Amino acid sequence: MMIFSNSELTLPFSNNFQVTGGSSGIGKCIAIECYKQGAFITLIARDENKLLQTKKEIEKYCVNDKQVVLCISVDVSKDYEQVENVLKQAQEKLGPVDMLVNCAGTSVTGKFEDIEVNSFERLMAVNYLGSVYPSRAVIATMKERRMGRIVFVSSQAGQLGLFGYTAYSPTKFALRGLAEALQMEVKPYNVYVTVAYPPDTDTPGFAEESKTKPLETKLISETSSVCQAEQVARVIVKDAVVVCMGIFRIVGLFYLGSFDSIVRRCMMQREKSESADKTE
Numbered sequence: 001m002m003i004f005s006n007s008e009l010t011l012p013f014s015n016n017f018q019v020t021g022g023s024s025g026i027g028k029c030i031a032i033e034c035y036k037q038g039a040f041i042t043l044i045a046r047d048e049n050k051l052l053q054t055k056k057e058i059e060k061y062c063v064n065d066k067q068v069v070l071c072i073s074v075d076v077s078k079d080y081e082q083v084e085n086v087l088k089q090a091q092e093k094l095g096p097v098d099m100l101v102n103c104a105g106t107s108v109t110g111k112f113e114d115i116e117v118n119s120f121e122r123l124m125a126v127n128y129l130g131s132v133y134p135s136r137a138v139i140a141t142m143k144e145r146r147m148g149r150i151v152f153v154s155s156q157a158g159q160l161g162l163f164g165y166t167a168y169s170p171t172k173f174a175l176r177g178l179a180e181a182l183q184m185e186v187k188p189y190n191v192y193v194t195v196a197y198p199p200d201t202d203t204p205g206f207a208e209e210s211k212t213k214p215l216e217t218k219l220i221s222e223t224s225s226v227c228q229a230e231q232v233a234r235v236i237v238k239d240a241v242v243v244c245m246g247i248f249r250i251v252g253l254f255y256l257g258s259f260d261s262i263v264r265r266c267m268m269q270r271e272k273s274e275s276a277d278k279t280e
């Protein structure tokens with residue numbers, strides 16, 4: 001696939017990176033990608049064991065002896081004060097953050113009427129507020145320093161509302177609104193905001209999601225291949241560094257038509273078999 005360049009990246013600024021969701025999947029690969037370029041990394045997630053394991057894994061890619069991987073165990077979606085405090089503590093150790101990657105997130109799929117009401121709340125808290133809180137905690141320093149990057153990890157489902165994603169898609173659409181509004185505010189301060197819209201990507205989170213996907217969602221997903229987390233991470237880091245709009249968004253629009261017909265086909269088949277059941 002041409003969109004994934006394999007050329008080596010050079011980070012253009014001193015680099016102290018914070019990655020939420022950095023202990024797994026796409027976030028972990030983003031952390032590795034940046035660490036390989038000599039960055040200092042702060043991993044932010046809840047599970048301490050997973051954080052420590054990932055820290056060890058990342059440290060294998062060390063390129064100089066000053067590099068540090070710091071771990072912070074915190075729930076990014078619960079308490080703003082707590083998030084602000086721990087991010088401040090990390091910056092006291094490593095200096096001000098140059099780039100924040102908001103990658104912590106989770107998904108639930110199902111038909112609208114089948115999804116638990118509290119899942120709508122939980123997804124909005126983790127995927128949306130869990131990106132608002134860390135960003136809100138670092139933005140003042142970035143503006144003062146007249147430099148910084150903030151990355152939001154949305155999804156293809158943040159561009160297209162797809163069958164099965166009534167709880168998830170809105171949280172990812174919300175990130176786009178946040179990013180665009182925030183970008184307008186902080187551009188004069190030389191702070192840049194980017195949004196990534198990855199397609200299905202092979203990660204522990206994706207494997208978990210796949211266990212309970214409705215048939216329609218599965219068929220829609222199968223129309224495109226599953227990406228590797230390393231590839232997706234490379235594109236996200238590159239877009240954040242060179243600041244240009246993602247290709248995923250444009251490509252996504254072309255898929256809509258064919259997805260509608262998959263859903264229609266499933267519905268007709270279901271109705272046919274239901275009426276056949278009745279007449280039996």
Ligand SMILES: NC(=O)C1=CN([C@@H]2O[C@H](COP(=O)(O)OP(=O)(O)OC[C@H]3O[C@@H](n4cnc5c(N)ncnc54)[C@H](OP(=O)(O)O)[C@@H]3O)[C@@H](O)[C@H]2O)C=CC1
Pocket residue numbers: 020021022023024025026027044045046047048050074075076077103104105106107126127130153154155156197198199200201202203204205206
């Ligand atoms: N994989 C895919 O197909 C796609 C994923 N995305 C998005 O990319 C991001 C990463 O996905 P993926 O790599 O698959 O996810 P994983 O489930 O593999 O990893 C999620 C990471 O987020 C952390 N996390 C989850 N909830 C919280 C929380 N409340 N507070 C702090 N950390 C949290 C997890 O650690 P812990 O549980 O220990 O807190 C883990 O480090 C998500 O935002 C997802 O929506 C977008 C498009 C496609």
Ligand SMILES: CCCCCCCCCCCCCCCC(=O)[C@@H](N)CO
Pocket residue numbers: 107154155156157162198199200201205206209220221223224248251252255
């Ligand atoms: C190379 C560009 C290809 C563009 C393909 C567009 C087709 C999209 C179909 C699948 C949509 C599902 C997206 C949800 C991903 C997600 O966020 C969850 N998997 C999270 O776990």
